[in-house]
Amino acid sequence: MTTTAPPTQGGSRYDRLIEPTRVHGSLYTDPEIFAEELERIWYRTWVYVGHVSEVARPNDYVRKSIGPQDVIMTRDRDGEVHLLLNRCAHRANLVCDDARGNSSSFRCPYHGWTYRNTGELLGYPYNKGYGGKNKLELGMGRVPRVAVHQGFVFGSMAADGPTLAEHLGAAAGELDRLARLSPEGEVELTAGWLKHRTRANWKLLAENETDGYHPQFVHGSIFSVTGSPIGALYSDQSTAVTRDLGGGHSENDLRPEFRKFGEPMRWFGTTEARVPDYVAAMREKHGPAAEEILIEGAPHVMIFPNLFVAEIQVFVIQPLSANECVQHSTAVQLKGAPELNRRMVSQCVGSVGPAGMLLADDTEMYERNQRGVTMRRPEWVDVRRGLDRERTDERGFRIGTATDETGIRGFWSHYRQLMEADK
Ligand code: FES
Numbered sequence: 049m050t051t052t053a054p055p056t057q058g059g060s061r062y063d064r065l066i067e068p069t070r071v072h073g074s075l076y077t078d079p080e081i082f083a084e085e086l087e088r089i090w091y092r093t094w095v096y097v098g099h100v101s102e103v104a105r106p107n108d109y110v111r112k113s114i115g116p117q118d119v120i121m122t123r124d125r126d127g128e129v130h131l132l133l134n135r136c137a138h139r140a141n142l143v144c145d146d147a148r149g150n151s152s153s154f155r156c157p158y159h160g161w162t163y164r165n166t167g168e169l170l171g172y173p174y175n176k177g178y179g180g181k182n183k184l185e186l187g188m189g190r191v192p193r194v195a196v197h198q199g200f201v202f203g204s205m206a207a208d209g210p211t212l213a214e215h216l217g218a219a220a221g222e223l224d225r226l227a228r229l230s231p232e233g234e235v236e237l238t239a240g241w242l243k244h245r246t247r248a249n250w251k252l253l254a255e256n257e258t259d260g261y262h263p264q265f266v267h268g269s270i271f272s273v274t275g276s277p278i279g280a281l282y283s284d285q286s287t288a289v290t291r292d293l294g295g296g297h298s299e300n301d302l303r304p305e306f307r308k309f310g311e312p313m314r315w316f317g318t319t320e321a322r323v324p325d326y327v328a329a330m331r332e333k334h335g336p337a338a339e340e341i342l343i344e345g346a347p348h349v350m351i352f353p354n355l356f357v358a359e360i361q362v363f364v365i366q367p368l369s370a371n372e373c374v375q376h377s378t379a380v381q382l383k384g385a386p387e388l389n390r391r392m393v394s395q396c397v398g399s400v401g402p403a404g405m406l407l408a409d410d411t412e413m414y415e416r417n418q419r420g421v422t423m424r425r426p427e428w429v430d431v432r433r434g435l436d437r438e439r440t441d442e443r444g445f446r447i448g449t450a451t452d453e454t455g456i457r458g459f460w461s462h463y464r465q466l467m468e469a470d471k
Pocket residue numbers: 136137138139140141156157158159160161
């Protein structure tokens with residue numbers, strides 16, 4: 049079911065659907081808009097695909113996605129990472145079935161064509177049918193551009209366009225901040241992935257990731273059961289800020305709250321006495337600079353369009369249709385931090401696992417929202433919260449208070465630009 053778009057009154061389509069303080073319900077429901085998003089966002093801009101630690105050894109591979117497209121991330125024998133579309137060049141069967149593995153080649157099950165893990169066609173049975181030629185000019189489709197930041201592998205289906213560094217802008221620094229928490233300076237996403245199929249438009253998830261207005265209400269139960277101090281970070285009194293990082297990226301910068309207390313590991317809900325080996329390893333690596341890193345903790349950042357780092361978890365949003373998506377989630381693992389890694393896995397199970405208390409609450413909201421936006425009145429979603437009290441910070445970014453919708457407005461402003469580009 050779709051909400052009807054407002055009548056044409058001049059101006060382009062997305063300028064009419066996206067206003068500074070409200071966005072139209074049809075953006076979440078219209079299959080035509082979804083099809084256009086695939087072309088203008090998912091198959092054009094940089095999309096997060098996987099992490100190099102998931103293909104650590106030569107010839108490792110793992111199945112990933114770019115929106116509804118099935119992608120195989122491989123590492124060839126020389127160590128280079130490739131993103132291949134999981135499609136046979138013969139008659140389009142899926143080439144790879146396994147979720148992950150180690151192999152230098154793939155064999156299509158339909159007629160037995162084989163490919164190197166770089167996508168190159170190696171051979172096919174009964175080549176007399178091809179005039180005896182043993183090398184057709186065919187191969188698996190490749191994602192034209194692949195680039196990596198801090199081990200995070202991004203792909204762009206467009207051969208040309210902004211570089212990954214241009215796309216990430218200030219958000220790159222947030223991934224750097226995450227990596228700095230490892231005593232060896234490296235993130236590893238090797239804890240395995242949970243996948244939750246969700247009956248909601250992908251943008252409801254992207255908007256929610258830095259929505260500091262909802263935690264006190266949606267997550268009140270987990271905060272009270274666990275005695276968590278997280279709720280206070282998102283109260284009206286919190287000194288944390290919501291920042292529009294540009295490029296559709298946004299963050300809840302919780303550092304002002306953690307600096308107030310000045311206690312190492314408070315960001316992780318614990319004290320240094322509980323993770324002594326980790327804290328010692330960080331002090332050894334960073335010297336006096338370790339204190340600031342241990343106090344400020346990990347970022348809470350949404351990287352447009354599909355990568356969300358929530359301190360100790362990473363989420364990836366995969367859209368399937370206007371009203372369905374998959375949320376992939378995993379625990380952050382930091383190289384050289386086994387003590388912390390174990391805790392991050394168990395916290396992750398408790399928050400986003402099948403019986404976890406955090407993601408289930410958010411998902412309930414996403415699906416309720418999706419039902420809401422199909423209703424015909426009022427047609428608009430209101431995103432004005434905090435507009436009047438927004439400021440510009442010392443780096444030139446728009447910031448609001450912990451509960452303001454500054455990040456959501458930043459998302460929509462970038463979305464509109466992409467959807468209107470070259471029209
Ligand atoms: S479709 Fe793959 S070998 Fe025929």
